[in-house]
Amino acid sequence: RAVDLGGRERVLSQVPGALSDVSRDGSVLITTGSRRSGIRGRAPGENEERELSWLEGSAAVDLSPDGSQLLFGEMMEGGGVSGRIYLRRTDGSPAVHLGDGYPLGLSPDAARAAVRLYGRTGLTILPTGAGEALTIATGGVNIWRARWFPDGRRLLVGGWRGGLRAITPEMTGVGAVSPDGEWIATIGDDGHFLYPVDGGERRPLPGLELDEWPMQWSADGTSLYVRREGDLPMRILKVDVRTGRKETWKELMPPDRAGVVWMDPLVTPDGRGYVYTYHRLLTDLYLAEGLR
Incomplete structure (x- = not known):
């Protein structure tokens, strides 16, 4: 848009991107950007990292203590409006879709995942194999993160509001x-x-x-x-x-x-395995001339 000294606005052009600068002759610099995230990691016993991304918005959330299983989410276009929850072996085997929503934490034996399912309240425990899902009432707490205790029977959750006991x-x-x-x-x-x-x-x-x-x-x-x-x-x-x-x-x-x-890393307790999410922002710069 252009604005004259009287405060009147008019549309010069409608293009994707953001206006970065304007020269005296009316030329403008426009930037466009694309975001994506991916996952890389090294499994225990291996010497090289491997790419563990699934789609264009992969983000690692938890890693099993033995480094063999990775809980992650897809949060960009590939995740749709709800986000998608996946489990993947760090040997590069195909990812398994567990549900739609946001992953929070993986149990020590990798048999269960704590998640926020799309369209549901409370905390849901999903089996990573056969079994039934369990919904846990959270006393009105809006949960944004969860970690399993080593015994696999308790969860440490981070959130706001509600009536759970605060540590x-x-x-x-x-x-x-x-x-x-x-x-x-x-x-x-x-x-x-x-x-x-x-x-x-x-x-x-x-x-x-x-x-x-x-x-x-x-x-x-x-x-x-x-x-x-x-x-x-x-x-x-x-x-x-x-x-x-x-x-x-x-x-x-x-x-x-x-x-x-x-970047956001995860490490196994023995230090033999790790994964990390990397977030990438790539931009293109354009010069537009002749706008009136």
Whole structure:
């Protein structure tokens, strides 16, 4: 649109994209962009990463402790209006469609998935094989994330509103459940802490910066895998929960780096397997002349 000094508007052109700049002679720069996300990972016992994307909007949500099964969603055009939930083996076998909605967490034995099904309220537990779905009332809590406890009988959920018992204060991430199921490692507005599941005083987590997010406990419960928010390549640290001593565990980046703007990794407790979602934004720049 053009606007004259009297405030009157008129349409110059209707084209896809966004106006980036206008020159004195009336030429304009227009940008168009395309977004997609994909998944790459390395299964335990393998030496090379493999592409695990399914359609153009694949996003990894959870990885089984043995690294063999990946729970992910399709959230862009391939996911339709509702989103689609899939399970896939990290050996590259075809993905299995579990339902429509949003995936939240995979049980330790990979036999069940916690999901939000499209058009339903509450939390749904879907079997990944034969079996019946189970709906769990959530007391009005709007759930956006879930993690299974190692015993496979309890879920740690993140959400807002409602009447479920809170373990952490407001504005705290879901975090990572310790191998013994007794502690939650997470970050909040005032730093990193260990929260006891059964209640009581929280403990500070030493050595972590505000841009470092706990992802996963090590299998022996002595360390945390931590991601550096915004890092490209994605840098994953291993941090001792008692001393705060850090070491770089791995740096991750897809082979084609073009347009990668953000990454989200998942790691197995023993560190033998991992996957990561990469988000890619590609833009084209056009010059338009002669608009009047």
